[in-house]
Amino acid sequence: MANMLANIFGSSPVQPLEKHIDISYRCAKQLRAFFSAAVKGDWDGAVEARKEIVQLEHDADNLKKEIRLHLPKSLFMPVPREDLLELLLVQDKIANRTKDVSGIVMGRKMQIPAVIAEQFLDFVDRNIDAAKQARKSVRELDELFTSGFRGAEVTLVSAMIEELDRIETDTDDKQASLRAALFKIEDSLNPIDAIFMYQVIELTGEIADMAERVGRRLELLLSH
Amino acid sequence: MEAELIYIGLAALFGIFMAWGIGANDVANAMATSVGSKALTIKQAIMVAAVFEFLGAVLAGGDVTSTIRKGIVDTDLLAGSPELLIYGMLAALLSAGTWLFIASKNGWPVSTTHSIVGAIVGFAAVGIGVDAVQWGEVGIIVMSWVASPLTAGFIAFLIYLSVQRLILHQEDPLTCAKRYVPVYIFFAAFTITLVTILKGLKHVGLDFSLRDSYMLATAIAASIAVVGGIAIRRIQPDRKAEKIQHFHTVERVFAVLMIVTACGMAFAHGSNDVANAIGPVAAVISVAQTGIIAAKSTVSIWILILGGAGIVVGLATFGFHVIATVGKKITQLTPSRGFAAELAAATTIVIASGTGMPISTTHTLVGAVLGVGLARGIDAIDLRVVARIFVSWVVTIPVGAFLAIVFFYIFKLILP
Numbered sequence: 080m081a082n083m084l085a086n087i088f089g090s091s092p093v094q095p096l097e098k099h100i101d102i103s104y105r106c107a108k109q110l111r112a113f114f115s116a117a118v119k120g121d122w123d124g125a126v127e128a129r130k131e132i133v134q135l136e137h138d139a140d141n142l143k144k145e146i147r148l149h150l151p152k153s154l155f156m157p158v159p160r161e162d163l164l165e166l167l168l169v170q171d172k173i174a175n176r177t178k179d180v181s182g183i184v185m186g187r188k189m190q191i192p193a194v195i196a197e198q199f200l201d202f203v204d205r206n207i208d209a210a211k212q213a214r215k216s217v218r219e220l221d222e223l224f225t226s227g228f229r230g231a232e233v234t235l236v237s238a239m240i241e242e243l244d245r246i247e248t249d250t251d252d253k254q255a256s257l258r259a260a261l262f263k264i265e266d267s268l269n270p271i272d273a274i275f276m277y278q279v280i281e282l283t284g285e286i287a288d289m290a291e292r293v294g295r296r297l298e299l300l301l302s303h
Numbered sequence: 304m305e306a307e308l309i310y311i312g313l314a315a316l317f318g319i320f321m322a323w324g325i326g327a328n329d330v331a332n333a334m335a336t337s338v339g340s341k342a343l344t345i346k347q348a349i350m351v352a353a354v355f356e357f358l359g360a361v362l363a364g365g366d367v368t369s370t371i372r373k374g375i376v377d378t379d380l381l382a383g384s385p386e387l388l389i390y391g392m393l394a395a396l397l398s399a400g401t402w403l404f405i406a407s408k409n410g411w412p413v414s415t416t417h418s419i420v421g422a423i424v425g426f427a428a429v430g431i432g433v434d435a436v437q438w439g440e441v442g443i444i445v446m447s448w449v450a451s452p453l454t455a456g457f458i459a460f461l462i463y464l465s466v467q468r469l470i471l472h473q474e475d476p477l478t479c480a481k482r483y484v485p486v487y488i489f490f491a492a493f494t495i496t497l498v499t500i501l502k503g504l505k506h507v508g509l510d511f512s513l514r515d516s517y518m519l520a521t522a523i524a525a526s527i528a529v530v531g532g533i534a535i536r537r538i539q540p541d542r543k544a545e546k547i548q549h550f551h552t553v554e555r556v557f558a559v560l561m562i563v564t565a566c567g568m569a570f571a572h573g574s575n576d577v578a579n580a581i582g583p584v585a586a587v588i589s590v591a592q593t594g595i596i597a598a599k600s601t602v603s604i605w606i607l608i609l610g611g612a613g614i615v616v617g618l619a620t621f622g623f624h625v626i627a628t629v630g631k632k633i634t635q636l637t638p639s640r641g642f643a644a645e646l647a648a649a650t651t652i653v654i655a656s657g658t659g660m661p662i663s664t665t666h667t668l669v670g671a672v673l674g675v676g677l678a679r680g681i682d683a684i685d686l687r688v689v690a691r692i693f694v695s696w697v698v699t700i701p702v703g704a705f706l707a708i709v710f711f712y713i714f715k716l717i718l719p
Contacts, residue, residue, distance in 0.1 A: 084332045084665065085632035087672060087689060091682035153687040157679035225550050225637070227679035230472020 090149045100217040103173040106135035107210040118196045139174040166296040172289040180282040202253045209287035212243040240294040250287035310591040317396035318584035319613040326617020328407045331625035332665045333572040338630030340641040342561035352569045357611035359573025366659035371582025376427045392583035394710035395422035414663035418703035425704025426711040451662040452670025459647035459674030477549040480556040485532040493524035495567040502657035557638035564645040571652035572664045579661045581610035640680045644671040
């Protein structure tokens with residue numbers, strides 16, 4: 080039996096959004112296992128990790144579609160629906176970039192040059208850190224809704240976003256020095272491999288960029 | 304003599320049918336907020352509803368019953384043919400009961416109050432004559448239907464704003480909640496008790512002076528606040544479920560408050576909705592017993608008890624299930640938000656009951672929920688559903704009237 084009081088409440092986007100960033104983060108986190116295996120040339124291990132990545136990206140995609148379906152225009156919310164959808168979109172891109180970069184490496188069975196391997200893994204980790212911090216910030220959404228996007232909770236989330244920005248800046252620095260290191264050895268590499276290596280660095284760095292954009296979107300919500 | 308017995312029997316039967324319907328469905332709206340926010344378990348909600356619906360009907364329902372019984376129809380016109388009033392009131396009861404039954408089956412949001420008032424106006428205007436309706440009084444009732452959701456919404460907005468300011472926006476919301484929630488408990492208990500004492504106790508033969516009433520209400524409210532305060536002080540943060548701001552534990556503090564407002568809500572619902580189910584019964588019985596339309600006689604208490612009992616039976620048979628279903632769906636209404644809505648609605652309804660205005664509990668509660676939403680308290684409100692509720696608000700009146708007219712002519716034909 081339907082009941083009008085119950086139906087007044089549209090399905091809240093808060094829990095699904097938090098779940099979505101969690102999936103995106105777990106997807107990005109798999110890059111650690113993926114690249115650790117790839118660096119060692121352990122392609123069986125890499126295939127395993129890649130399977131996980133594809134599955135999680137798929138889950139994130141499905142959840143994204145579901146959230147969109149349950150956010151009709153007739154919903155009255157404390158923050159604009161468009162801003163929440165934008166947040167969802169950039170959250171999803173964290174998983175997308177993860178899938179893209181692992182796809183290139185997998186498809187070409189790319190060998191990460193040993194000289195920069197350690198530096199590269201460190202760079203990957205920092206990008207995962209950014210995704211993790213994005214998750215931490217988005218997980219405050221329910222508290223933000225509870226407090227009506229005002230007061231002490233806003234200060235708290237602002238601080239989290241600042242930390243996210245710091246991590247992203249850090250990945251930028253690491254990316255620059257990684258490229259410099261690659262530049263030094265690029266003559267010793269197969270030119271096509273070198274080009275793809277640059278691209279892999281670029282795409283990996285975009286994970287932190289997307290995480291930062293999650294922070295920007297969240298910040299927009301705070302300013303309402 | 305035999306005819307009178309038939310009238311009284313039918314009135315009691317239809318009255319119980321109405322009250323049962325209210326208990327089976329309508330009460331869920333009043334109680335589900337507390338179940339949904341996990342302030343009460345379903346069993347506790349049933350207990351609270353049974354006790355306070357009953358108390359509300361008996362202690363504070365008299366004025367609304369009187370309005371339904373003799374405020375809408377101009378009984379002077381009927382002095383020569385009192386049986387017309389009996390047919391009409393029976394028709395109104397059956398019409399409202401039937402319409403509620405059909406609507407509940409289909410999940411349409413309708414109001415008991417609107418159907419019964421529509422039904423009475425319908426049979427009076429068509430069955431007796433347009434002049435038989437006290438249009439001035441009806442106008443005031445209709446205005447109260449507009450005013451009650453707006454009032455409740457405004458009060459809820461202010462209450463929730465104060466919750467945000469005093470507690471949710473603070474650095475340490477848990478400490479603030481523990482400090483201020485007993486104050487809210489005091490106000491919630493004070494409002495309900497005061498209206499009960501001022502308006503209700505007369506019906507059970509107790510009469511206090513204004514000063515004594517205020518003193519008594521203060522004393523009762525203060526003791527409830529102290530008990531609540533003790534319960535609140537025992538609440539410790541649950542480290543596992545917690546993040547920095549302790550909102551999880553803050554909600555548990557509000558859950559204590561919500562037990563009080565849930566009682567208030569059940570009481571308010573009893574005082575208004577039960578009363579208007581039982582109003583026509585009271586009218587039929589007083590005419591049938593005396594053969595004249597007595598304008599002064601008070602509502603006998605056993606009729607109110609009958610209504611209260613009908614509700615409890617409705618709760619026990621179907622209401623149980625509906626409360627559980629609705630409660631599961633309104634988890635967005637956490638205790639901090641649910642209490643604001645309930646307190647605002649209960650206050651509005653109890654005051655309306657005190658002045659004899661038959662208003663809709665559900666619509667008032669919806670108004671209160673929207674008020675909390677406007678204060679950015681609710682994640683998502685579906686405006687399409689709100690629009691549908693507004694439409695049902697309008698449609699119920701002519702449907703109730705039409706059914707009542709049909710039943711009126713049938714009764715006129717077949718009843719002695």
